[in-house]
Amino acid sequence: QTITIGITQNNVGVDSYQTTYEQAFIAAAEANPDVEIVVLDAGGDVARQIAQIQDLVQQEVDAMIIWPTNGEAVIPAVREAYQAGIPVIITNSNIAEPGFEFVASFSGPDNITQGSRAAEIMCERFTDLGIQDEAQIVQITGQPGYTTAIERAEGFEQRLPEVCPNVTLVESQPGNWNREDAQRVMEAFLVQYDDIDGVYSGDDNMGVGAMNAAIAAGRVEDITFVGATNFAVGYDAMGRGEYWGSIYQSPVDDAEAALQTALDVLAGEEVPFLNYFDTPKITQENMGDYDRPVF
Amino acid sequence: MTDQTPALRLEGIVKTFPGVRALDGVSFSVLPGEVHALMGENGAGKSTLMKVLGGIYQPDEGRIFIAERETVMNNPLEAKANGVMFIHQELSLAEELSVAENIYLGELPLRRFGVVDWATLYARTDAILEKLKVGFNARTVVGSLSIANQQMVEIARALTVDAKAVIFDEPTASLTDSEKVVLFDVIADLQAQGVGIIYISHRMEEIFKITDRISVLRDGEYRGTLATAETNEDEVTQLMIGRSLDLSRNTAPVELGPVALRVEGLSCGSLFNDATFEVREGEVLGFYGLVGAGRTEIAETLFGLRTPTSGRIMLKGEEVTITSPIDAIAKGISLVPESRKEQGLVLGMNCRDNMTLPQVSDLRAGPFVAEGAEISIYDQYRDRLQIKAPSWRTTVGNLSGGNQQKIVIGKWLSMRPEVLIVDEPTRGIDVGSKSEIHNLLRDLAAQGYAVIVISSEMPEVLHVSDRIVAMYNGRIMREFSAAEVTEDNLIQAISGIANEAA
C-alpha cells in the first residue's frame, strides 16, 4: 500500500536553497518505500501553481505539500483540495489566516522569529562595539511581495526598536534574493550614506552581494553584516571575519520536516498546526557548532 | 467639349516637403468626358499632385474645385465621397484579403452593428469583375493573383462609385497587352458616362492613342496644356525636359569580340526551358517577351540566385557553375535587377555606400574601408551617368526614381563586369532619362562589354539591341538580328503564334 504525495514548489532553481530542498525531499521520499511523489515547480508564477494544485487534486493524490508563491492567492485552490478530501501541508512559508481552516498543518521556519533574531544579533554586536546609541543601518529585502521577505522584514523592524531603540534604520531596498541586485543597491547606499554601521539582508546570498560592494569601497571593516538563511558563501565569509552573523536554516531539515508532517497527518497522528523547525542564530562566535551549509 | 463646366479644376496648388517644393502653384482643369494626360519627368510632382487630389496630402496653398464647387478633402474617404477615385502607381493592396474586400476597402457594405454584408459585397464585386473580363472572382485571395491581375483589381476600384473624376497613375506599367485593351475599354466607358479622367504615363504611344489633352509639369511647376490631336511627341518632350531628344542610335559598327557568355539548354523547373543563346563582347543582346515570359528568371539563374535543373553555362568558352551572386560577381557577371527598391538599393543608405556595396570588401585600406577610394568611384560614375544628387551623403531614398536607377546601374558598372545584365532598366523612367540610359548601354558595348537587356517595351529593345531573343512562356521562340527584326515578326514570336524555334 503506497502513499502518493504531491508537492508544488515555489521556484526551483532560483536559488540553491530551493534546489537543495527539492533534492532533499526526493531523497527522503526515495528512502521510504511506501511513498511515491509527484514533484512540480510553479516557477514563481501564482497562476501556474494554482493550476498545479488543481492537477494534483485531479490526480487524486493522498496528500499534498505546497510551498506557496503567494500566501493568499492559493487559498481558494487549497479549499478545493480540502473539499476533495486531500490533506494539505504548507511548507516553508505559510499561507494567510483565512486559509488555515483548510490546511492540516504548516511545516517550516518561523520567519518572523528569524527577523527578530537577526535584530537581536545586530543589536548585541552594536552593544559590544559600543555604538548601540548612534548606529545607522540599511536593509536589503528579498523579492517584493514574497511572504518570507515580508515576514523577515516585519520581524526585524518590530524587534529592533525593542532591543536597540536608538539604532536608526535609514533605508530599505529590495535585492530580489539576487546577489548582483543587492550589490548594486549597496553601492548606491555607500555613496549616499557616509555612515553605515550595519546591513540586514533578507538572506545571505544578498548579504554577500552587499558585502562585496563594501569590500570594493574599502568599507567592509566598518560594517556589521547580518543575514538570514545561512548560505555556504555567508558561512565562508564569516570564517574570514568579514560577515558577522545569520540564521542557520537547513533546507534538508525543511524538506524532511514537511514530508514527515505529511506522513504524520496521513497516519492520523496529532500534529501541531504550526510545526516550526528550529532556526538558531549563527555568528562568527558560535559558527564552529554548525556544519558548513551544503548550498 | 469646350464650354462645359470642368469636372475638376485646380488653382495654384503648392505642396512642400521638408526641403523640397514638390508642387509650385499648379493650375489646370479636366472636363467631363475627357481623358487628360499628365506628363513630366521623374520627380516632376505628378504623383504628389494626384495625392493632393485624392485627399492623401493636403495642399499648403491653392484650391480644388469639383464641378466648380470648392472642395476640401482631408482624407481619401472624403475624396471618394466627392467623387474622386484614385488608382495608385504603386500597387496598394492587402494581399491576404479577398478581391472583393480589396476593391471595397474602406467602404465595405454594412448591415447593422458594423457587420459586413458579404452577400451584397460579393454580388457587387462580381458585377464589376464581369465588366473587366478577368479570370478570377470576388472571393479569390489577392496575393495569389499575378501582378497584372492585381493591377486589374486596383483598376476595378474605379468602377465602385459614381465618380466625377478618376485618376490613373501609371496603370499600364505592369499590364500585358490584352489587359491594356480591357483597361482602355474601361476608360472609354467612363468617358462616355461623362467622367473626367486624369491619365499619367511615361509611354508616349499610349498618351497619343487615348488622351484628348496633355498637361505637363516640370520641377513642380505647371508648364502648359496641349491638345493631343494638335501636337507631337517632340513638342511634349520639349515642354517636359526643356530640350528635344536625339533619338538616333549610335550605329557606328562595333568590332565584335569573342563569345563572352554562352548558355546551352538551360532550364529551371517550370520557369523556363531549354534556353540556348550567346552574347559576344561589344554586343547588346535584347530579350523581349511578355511580362511573365521567364526572362527575369533566366537572368536570376545566371546571377546565381536560382539553381538550374539542367543545361550549361559557359563563360569565355569555359563551363562554369554559378551558385550565388557572390560567385557570379567573382566570375564577372552583374545584374541590374528588375525592382530597384526591393532588390537594387538599400534605401536608408547614402549614395556612395550604395554604389560601392558589391565591392566594399575590395576597397580597403588595411582593415578599414577606403572611403577616399569610394568617393572617387562615386564621383566618377556620378559624372558619367549625370546623376543629380546634392552630395554623396544624400540618402538614396530621397532621390527621384530615375536617379535611383542610375545609382543601381553605376553600382554594377563600377565593378567592370564582363557580362552586364540589365532587367527592365527604364521601368517608370521618364523619356529623358530613358534615352540617357539607352545611350549608356550602347557606349558600354562599344567599350567591349557584353550587355544583355531585358525589357517589356518593344521600342526600347528595338532601339538598343544588336540581336533580339524573343521569349514566350518560358521558351526562346526565335532569335533576330537587328536587320531582320520588325515589330510584326517580334509580336508574332512572343505571342506564341510563330512556332519556329530559334
Next chain:
Amino acid sequence: MQQDRLKNLLSSGAIWGFIVLELIFFSIAGEYLSLSERAFMDLDNMLLLLKQSAPIGIIAVGMCVIMINGNIDLSVGAIFALCAIVMLDSMSWPMFDALGDWVIPVSACLALLTGCVLGFINGFIVWKTGVDAFIVTLGAMLGYRGLVFMYNGEQPTSNLNWTLVDMAEADILGVETPAIIFLVVVVVVWLIMSRTVHGRNAYAIGDNREAAVNAGIRVGPHFVMNFVLIGFLSALSAVAFYSASGSVNPNDGMLFELWAITAVVLGGTKLTGGKGSVIGTFGGVIAIQLLRKGLGHIGADSETVNLVIGCILIAVLFLDRQLNRKSTGELKV
C-alpha cells in the same frame, strides 16, 4: 485555388495536429510514467485544462487581434496585475461599504475600465507619436509595472471574498466560470474579426498599412480600439483569475506577454500582421497548456520543462515555415 485552400487548411491546421500528437503522447506516456490512476484524457481533466488556459488564453486572444493589426503589446502582464489590484483593492474602499456583495460587479467594472484606459494610453501614444508599438509597449511594460508597485509598495494586495470565489468556481455542465469567459471571448472576438468592418479593416491595416490609408481607412482609431480591446481583455483575464484567488503579488503577470505571443504565433498568426485567426490562437493556448500539464503529468522536472518548451517553440516555427513555404521558384535571397 483548390490547392491554395488545402494548403491554407494544412498550415492553419498544424496546431491542431500538434495538439492531437500531444494528447496521444501524454496518454501513452502517462500510462507508464504517471502515478495517477486516472487517464490523461479524462473529461474532467480536459475541462480543467480549459479553465487553466483561461488567464493567458484571454490575453492571447487580444494579442492575436493586436498582431493581426500589425502591432504587438508587451505591457499586457503589467496591465493584468494593475487591474487585479484595482479590483481587489476597490472592494474594500469605504465608499463602497454600503453596497455589500454588490461591490463585486462594481469593482470588476472598475478593473475593466482601468484595463481599457491603460490600453487606450498605449494606443493613443502609438497613434499620435508614430513610435512603433513594440517600443511604446516595452516602455509601458516597465511603466505600468512601476505603477503596480507604487500602488501598494511591495506588498501583495489581497481581498479574499468567498462570495466571489464561489462565483468563480460555479459551473455550467462542469465548465467553470473562467473557462466560460474564455470560450465566450474566443467566440465574440472571432466574430468581430471575421464579420465586422472593424475586424476586416484590422486585417487590411496589418497586411498593408499604406493601402489601408490610401483606401481611406482611419488607421489610428483602429489601433486605439484594438489596444483598448487588449487592455479590456487583460483586465477581464485578471477579473476571472483573481476572483478565484483573491490576492495579487506585484510581480504577477510577468512573462505573460511572452507566453501570449508564443501562443499566437503557434496558432499561425503572421508576426508581421495581416494574417491569423482567433481560433488558431485558441489552439496555440491549448497546446501550450497541454504541454505544461502533460509534462507535469509524466513527472518531468523543471529544467526539462524549460528545455522542451524552448525547443518545441523553435521546432513549430520551423515546421510552420516549411508548410507555408512558397512551393515553386523561391529565390535564394
Next chain:
Amino acid sequence: MPELNMRSIGGVLARQGILIAFIAFMIGFTLWNPRFIEPNNVFGVVRSSAILGVMALGVTFVVIGGNLDLSVGSMLSFSAIVVLDLHENPAFGPALAIPAMFAATLCLGAINGFLIGYLRLNSLIVTLGMLSAIHGLTLTYSGGQNMDIANQSATWFDVFGRGTAMGIPVPVLIFGLLAAFLGILLAKTPFGRKVYAVGGNGTAATFSGIPRARIVFFTYMISAFCVATAGLIQASRTMGAQNTVGQGLELEVLAAVILGGASLLGGSGTIFKTVIGVLILGFIQNGLLLAGLEFYVQFVVTWVIIILAVWLDIAAKRGKLWSPIA
C-alpha cells in the same frame, strides 16, 4: 520619404538629440543631489552599467542587422554559471575555464545564428525559445545550485570584476575597449557596412553579393561573445552566481539599444549611441536611488524617457512632432 536636409541645424540637433537629453538629465540630477556627479559615484555607475553595456554592444549589431536577441539574459546566466563551475573544477582552473566558457557561449550564439541566419526563422520567436531552452540547460548543468568560488583569496579571477588598472575599474576598461573596438568594426570596416546593408534591405544586400546569412550569423556570434564577456565580468564581480542572474536583462538591454536610437527595423544605429543609451539607463537608476526614491519609480521614469527619446528622435527625422498615422 524622409526629408532632404538632414544637414541643417535641426537635422544636426536631431542626430544628437539623445546626447542632449543625456546632458540635460545629468545636470538635472546634479542639481537635485550634488553627490550624483562625484567621480566616485560616476565611476560606480559606469562600473555597474558595464555588464548591461557590454551585452548591449552585441545586441546593437543584431538589431542593426534587422533582428532581435531576447536570449542574452539567460545566456548570461549560462556563461556565469559555466565559468564559475569550471573555475572550481581542478581539471580546468581559471586559465582554462575562461576560454572554455567562451567556446560554450559561442556555441549557443551559433545556434541562434544558424536558425535565424541560415534557416531564416523569425528572430523574436527563436530567441524567445532559446531564452527558455538555455535557462533549462543552465539548470540542468548546475543542478539548480548556486555556483560560488570557495577560496576567493587564492585566485586572480576577481580581476575582471573587481580589479583596477591605471586607476580605472577593469569592467569599465573592458566596456570601453570593447565599445571602441566594436564601434570601429561597425563604422569603418567592410563587415560593418555589410551589417547595415543586410539590416537595411536584405534582398538588395543579397543582390549585391553580400552573404546575408553569414552576416546575420556573425551578428549573433558577436552578441554571444559580448554576453560571454559580460558573464565573465559578472562572475568575477560577485565570485558566484545564481541560475537567474541574467533574468530580465534582455529587455533592459533592448531598452538601452533602442534608447540609443537604433531602429528595430534594422539598418540604423551606432555603438556610440548605444553607449549613451546604456549610461542613461544606468544614471536614471542611480539618480533615483540617490534621490531616495523607491526602485519602482525608476520603472515609470524609464517608461517616460524611452518614449520621449524615441518620439523626439523620429519626430526630428520626419520634421513633424505628430505622427502622420491617419
